[in-house]
Amino acid sequence: MEDAKKTCLVCKKDENEIPLIVMKYKGEELRICPQHIPVLIHNPQNLVGLIEGAENFTAG
Numbered sequence: 832m833e834d835a836k837k838t839c840l841v842c843k844k845d846e847n848e849i850p851l852i853v854m855k856y857k858g859e860e861l862r863i864c865p866q867h868i869p870v871l872i873h874n875p876q877n878l879v880g881l882i883e884g885a886e887n888f889t890a891g
Contacts, residue, residue: 839864840881857883 838845840861845851851862861882863871870877875888882888 836860836862838862839867840878841867841870 836859837851839849839851840863842849842864844864846862849864849866851864852868854861854863872891875885875890878885878888
């Protein structure tokens with residue numbers, strides 16, 4: 832499970848495949864690749880089930 836946390840939370844690619852951006856949320860380190868940052872910004876509802884509390888995020 833620890834290795835799963837070192838991948839993009841959307842596409843599951845790791846740092847050997849694609850650059851990852853590390854962010855902190857609720858005491859956890861989460862990673863997302865540049866391709867999926869627009870999901871985080873514009874369609875955070877797509878992250879429900881991937882990030883705790885994503886159902887409460889609002890689009891930017």
